[in-house]
Amino acid sequence: MPSMATKDGTRFNSNHPQFKPKVINGDQKRQKIEKQRRSLPIASVEKRLVEEVRKNDTLIIVGETGSGKTTQLPQYLYNGGFCHNGGIIGITQPRRVAAVTVAKRVAEECGVELGQKVGYSIRFEDKTSMSTKIKYMTDGLLLREALLDPCLSRYSVIVVDEAHERTVQTDVLLGLLKAVQKNRSQISNGSSNIHDHVKKSNNVKEEHNEVRKSNPFKLIIMSASLDARGFSEYFGGAKAVHVLGRQFPVDILYTAQPETDCLDAALVTIFQIHLEEGPGDILVFLSGQEEIESIEGLVRENLKKLPETNQKLLIFPLFSSLPSEKQLKVFTPAPVGFRKVILATNIAETSVTIPGVKYVIDPGLVKVRSYCPDTGIESLIVVKTSKAQALQRSGRAGREGPGKCYRLYPESRFEGLADSTVPEIKRCNLSNVILQLSALGVDDIIGFDFMEKPDRMAVIRSLELLYLLGALTDEKKLSDPIGHQMARLPLEPNDSKALILASQFDCLEEMLIVVSMLSVESIFYVPRDKLEESRTVIKSFSSPEGDHVTLVNVYRASIEYLEKNRTENGNEKAEKNLRKWCKDNFINSRSLKHARDIYSQIRENVERMGLKISSCGDDMLQLRRCLAASYFLNAALKQPDGTYRVLANGQIAEIHPTSVIRRAKPEAGPSMLCLERQLELIQMLKLMTGRRLGINNPGAHIIGFFIFLSKEQESAQIGGAYDPLKLYVEHVIMNKRLVFSLF
């Protein structure tokens, strides 16, 4: 009889009819939950943990997977009286789904309605109320809250969960929390010297929360990595406690020799497991969509060559841009006698947990974002994983029972890997971080107390951009009103600036669409086998004015479809039909929905700021000018040989093959636009060193990543006080001066 162990250790027979789940009454349910709670590893140290928090203002908790720290600790603290005096417990998560699912679970455990004592708050969704005491949220959201209330005066405890992931948001938050803690302890000691900015921006709340603020502020950092030293040192030698986890043992296997062809090695290993090992699904970690799709083809091909009885292997690709309905398929259990193989990116490392996985194949590579401060370009590169990451991957095989992990490299290579992944803050563009910190009153970014300092040149680059966008003054303070407005918008600085400009040039309605669409993952999704068909469909949206206007067309078309459908079929049906419409038009409906959410949020933001919202109808000239003015650093010149050269750094650029202006290669004619992100990729490939470009290149066409102007237009009177061409050329010159003075 096959039997399975449930999470709480009870055993049940999965096939026997009498064990089908019965409707259980409330009391039984409570008892079951209580039993589960008590069986968690962390339960045995509840008293000690509460005591440690009472004794220490900052505590590091290292809890392995399955310890129950995320759901239990906040409840222990609540019961331990940490919400007295009206303060609340905030727990931050790097991901939205985690905040939501954990909050739901804890509300259930507490036997309360979600949104009352226990709630969550994420972008677009706030399930909290006046009575909420335990609040789960994303770390980014807490950062936004800090802009309105820099002392975080509502909170008596903040728990930063998954701190080992070291996202940009976590790192900024840690620095901020450290400062808040210092400020609040000074206030409670009566020696207040809190920053002026904090006082000014918080006048009303200050009085309101005076009582609470005098309470000490407890800070708890939770990490899954075994090494707590870094966090402890950063927080002045804070105490660290360890909580055991609950994981099944995973056998680690290495190859004898280094593999030359990773894909081939992965392929061989898949079949080796499939043919020789017992039941259990296989999870393979790959670097990206391309790799996944090619290995998928190879597995299918090889499978056909096997005897029919051995062909019972089901293949599931899994990556973030895959439409949701295809992603969901990995959760359906394999039919009896079948085995699943999941070909996944990093998404399966933390974000998605797939039941049934017993075997993990880890080629030891990962695609990461990297940032080159010299060129200011972000790109994606494939690098070796860290030890911590390899550990995280192998752990995916031991969720439900003992498992095996096949590392496709020799053990000696493992020893040579970095202990942990380089924190994101050291490999990304910092302009948004700096904007946020400036809004919090931090003027000296280089001196800010980061756990790990970002590259100095990267800071300078980003300061430069913000200065050129008009967000910072000469004194590196946030400018009024532009800087303050930009900091309030949840967008990239360039996009925020585009909105502000658009409000002055009567095209804010359209710019709202553009920045919303630019904020989401790629809007078109084309399956490999439908390449030809997609081309004609997508063409129906494309505008000779460029990719931005094309995005406006897509958005408008979808809204028009939705609204017409709504009046005929009602809201729910209309949304359903829209998803079908998206599929027919090769649009990723998840991305479109996301864009619509962002649109409404940003629209509300700009309304509150008092920006004028008007539409330019079908005349997109001003819209393009505003884009050129905000993305001026991407301005490039067309060379006589047909290539483009970026003015700000002299790099050779090319128009992306998916751009609607790829073919047009802008002749003299209307201005053209194309997608900045796509060009950045090409730009990266065509790096040019050395020679910097003269502005007065005869015969050259000025091109933005966003705007093309022919020679004729360049000399023509653009008129009015607003001249985008002049504007960005001036800016570029200014930028060059700045850059050179820094070298």
Added chain:
DNA sequence: GAGCACTGC
């Protein structure tokens, strides 16, 4: 004619 890892406000 080429390709975007994963999050987040």
